Amino acid sequence: MNFLVFVKQVPDTETKIQIAGDGKSIVEDGVNFIVSPYDEIAIEEALLRKEALGGEITVATMGPNRGEAALRTALAMGCDKAVHLEDGAFEGADSFATAKALAAVVKKLNPDLVFFGKQGVGTDNTQVGQMVAEMAGFGHIGMCVKLEVDGDKIKGEREIEGGRETVEVSLPAVVVAQKGLNEPRYPALRGIMQAKRKPIEKLTVADLGLSADEVGAAGSRTEFASLELPPAREAGKKLEVEPEVAAKEIVAFLKNEAKAL
Amino acid sequence: MILVFAEQRDGVLKKASKEAVSEGKRLSSKLSVPVAALLMGKGADQAVDEVKKFGPDKVFVMEGASLDQYSADGFAEATANVAKEQGATVILFPATTMGVDVSPRVAARVEAGLVSDITGLDVADGKLVAIKPVYSGKALATVKFKSDIQMVTLRSNVFPLEENSSAPEVTKVDAAGISPKGMVVSTELKEGGKVELGEAAIIVSGGRGLKGPENFPLIEEVARLLGGAVGASRAAVDAGWIEHSHQVGQTGKVVSPVVYIACGISGAIQHIAGMGSSKFIIAINKDEDAPIFNIASLGIVGDLFKIIPALTEELKKLA
Numbered sequence: 001m002n003f004l005v006f007v008k009q010v011p012d013t014e015t016k017i018q019i020a021g022d023g024k025s026i027v028e029d030g031v032n033f034i035v036s037p038y039d040e041i042a043i044e045e046a047l048l049r050k051e052a053l054g055g056e057i058t059v060a061t062m063g064p065n066r067g068e069a070a071l072r073t074a075l076a077m078g079c080d081k082a083v084h085l086e087d088g089a090f091e092g093a094d095s096f097a098t099a100k101a102l103a104a105v106v107k108k109l110n111p112d113l114v115f116f117g118k119q120g121v122g123t124d125n126t127q128v129g130q131m132v133a134e135m136a137g138f139g140h141i142g143m144c145v146k147l148e149v150d151g152d153k154i155k156g157e158r159e160i161e162g163g164r165e166t167v168e169v170s171l172p173a174v175v176v177a178q179k180g181l182n183e184p185r186y187p188a189l190r191g192i193m194q195a196k197r198k199p200i201e202k203l204t205v206a207d208l209g210l211s212a213d214e215v216g217a218a219g220s221r222t223e224f225a226s227l228e229l230p231p232a233r234e235a236g237k238k239l240e241v242e243p244e245v246a247a248k249e250i251v252a253f254l255k256n257e258a259k260a261l
Numbered sequence: 262m263i264l265v266f267a268e269q270r271d272g273v274l275k276k277a278s279k280e281a282v283s284e285g286k287r288l289s290s291k292l293s294v295p296v297a298a299l300l301m302g303k304g305a306d307q308a309v310d311e312v313k314k315f316g317p318d319k320v321f322v323m324e325g326a327s328l329d330q331y332s333a334d335g336f337a338e339a340t341a342n343v344a345k346e347q348g349a350t351v352i353l354f355p356a357t358t359m360g361v362d363v364s365p366r367v368a369a370r371v372e373a374g375l376v377s378d379i380t381g382l383d384v385a386d387g388k389l390v391a392i393k394p395v396y397s398g399k400a401l402a403t404v405k406f407k408s409d410i411q412m413v414t415l416r417s418n419v420f421p422l423e424e425n426s427s428a429p430e431v432t433k434v435d436a437a438g439i440s441p442k443g444m445v446v447s448t449e450l451k452e453g454g455k456v457e458l459g460e461a462a463i464i465v466s467g468g469r470g471l472k473g474p475e476n477f478p479l480i481e482e483v484a485r486l487l488g489g490a491v492g493a494s495r496a497a498v499d500a501g502w503i504e505h506s507h508q509v510g511q512t513g514k515v516v517s518p519v520v521y522i523a524c525g526i527s528g529a530i531q532h533i534a535g536m537g538s539s540k541f542i543i544a545i546n547k548d549e550d551a552p553i554f555n556i557a558s559l560g561i562v563g564d565l566f567k568i569i570p571a572l573t574e575e576l577k578k579l580a
């Protein structure tokens with residue numbers, strides 16, 4: 001079976017956000033970039049499926065040169081080869097323009113099963129996996145927390161409000177990984193050494209058969225007009241009192257300030 | 262036209278859908294275009310009376326064998342068809358698990374820009390301007406649209422409910438021709454009767470300070486008395502004290518209740534990512550330097566094993 005996993009490189013979740021001079025992006029100097037945590041879950045699921053069924057896993061990312069580090073991490077975890085969509089024309093893409101480019105990768109590689117993370121942390125869109133599924137004409141399982149491959153179809157559970165639902169989709173299909181699906185492994189030293197020799201293919205807009213105005217900022221349907229730090233939250237009263245007094249204070253707060261009682 | 266995807270399950274309209282229709286109504290006066298609610302799937306017909314209360318000019322009802330069970334691609338195709346036929350220029354979704362799953366597919370079909378999980382919406386020069394938290398709430402983006410059709414998903418509990426009775430025209434839409442690729446085959450609702458985290462107005466959350474699973478009933482009782490839901494930090498979830506579906510934070514749920522009560526939670530940045538936009542935050546922690554106090558509207562320094570039972574007693578007096 002042919003597996004394809006999409007990963008996005010994102011700022012470490014601990015990053016202290018500073019707004020750049022243009023007023024719409026963040027300062028990247030000194031920021032540590034990681035594979036988006038949900039994408040690690042997507043990689044792990046592909047690895048588990050390959051271990052059970054055999055086949056090959058391609059990992060792909062769209063992004064600047066530093067994105068190569070994310071691909072090396074995925075290769076060190078056990079993916080077989082990598083594709084890097086690196087071209088100035090891809091820059092500034094929103095979800096729609098990103099999905100356009102990634103859907104072209106799906107078309108080119110013709111995989112049976114495609115994995116995405118639930119969201120690229122940072123922009124927190126939760127869109128690209130579902131959009132690519134639509135553009136590729138595939139069914140998908142969103143927010144997947146349990147997966148079974150059964151011949152030419154997959155069956156998976158997804159979290160919904162107050163419970164779970166089981167979805168069945170025929171292959172080829174997209175799976176969007178949610179936390180709970182598995183516990184991603186850490187790359188072992190041997191994996192890290194091997195990753196250095198695994199191939200990374202670079203693809204440009206032209207290689208994907210797309211034109212520059214379909215991708216990147218030009219192909220985007222939305223744009224950031226500005227980025228601001230949220231107003232700082234003021235800390236309110238802090239009390240160290242007897243439990244009974246504290247309880248009364250909480251109830252009074254719920255009644256008078258929050259108007260929740 | 263403004264089209265609102267008004268999620269319902271088995272005839273019950275989601276609270277988040279009511280918020281979305283209320284916002285659609287407000288937008289409709291700002292943009293001077295009509296607003297329509299779209300009800301889809303089994304039970305859609307039974308939700309009509311409820312959706313009318315929030316003032317739509319039109320209601321579309323789509324039922325049929327192909328929509329009896331939820332299907333992301335089937336629901337997306339059906340929504341996109343209505344949007345195209347009606348010439349919708351704005352499509353609103355609640356940011357529920359269904360809204361989040363369906364909306365990107367609709368956006369791909371109608372080639373629209375989509376901004377998810379927004380907390381603010383305005384109009385400038387006839388186009389929408391959306392406010393969206395990014396970097397887990399550490400920054401706020403103002404997002405504009407370049408496409409003709411503009412789509413957003415609305416974060417729950419942020420956009421106020423507004424009753425606005427109307428006598429809309431109700432139109433049945435044929436679901437024939439929709440053949441889903443993926444379909445729900447079964448649904449398991451576990452916690453019947455309990456309030457769902459994403460929609461709760463009050464959330465009582467427990468962290469490592471609760472010490473073990475045997476102590477979660479303490480906060481469950483407070484949640485029950487307040488009509489709220491139970492949340493948890495990742496530390497509590499990773500320890501196996503409570504299921505992941507209760508986790509609040511970067512790798513859990515993002516919630517914005519009216520009141521969030523954090524018990525024995527330190528306030529790590531990844532936890533705040535999930536609850537920092539709550540209207541009021543009450544923190545109970547024995548460490549007076551815990552970072553959660555920096556964002557708490559009311560901070561209680563002390564032992565939760567003494568304070569929570571006292572609070573439970575106090576709340577019982579009100580009942």
Ligand SMILES: Cc1cc2nc3c(=O)[nH]c(=O)nc-3n(C[C@H](O)[C@H](O)[C@H](O)COP(=O)(O)OP(=O)(O)OC[C@H]3O[C@@H](n4cnc5c(N)ncnc54)[C@H](O)[C@@H]3O)c2cc1C
Binds near residue numbers: 513545564565
């Ligand atoms: C990529 C990534 C993603 C993450 N995602 C999430 C996420 O989604 N959600 C999340 O919550 N975390 C997340 N984390 C973990 C986060 O960094 C913290 O480790 C976690 O939130 C800590 O949980 P806690 O506050 O319950 O535990 P602790 O930090 O151990 O805090 C326990 C608190 O309880 C207090 N306490 C102890 N006993 C008592 C008592 N008797 N009475 C009163 N107070 C008491 C202590 O003073 C302490 O402040 C993530 C981390 C990473 C790296």
Ligand SMILES: Nc1ncnc2c1ncn2[C@@H]1O[C@H](COP(=O)(O)O)[C@@H](O)[C@H]1O
Binds near residue numbers: 007062063095119
């Ligand atoms: N630039 C990108 N390159 C590769 N995959 C991406 C990219 N952006 C998003 N994705 C994938 O789409 C998922 C959802 O991203 P998003 O919709 O941006 O939250 C991510 O978890 C990745 O699997």
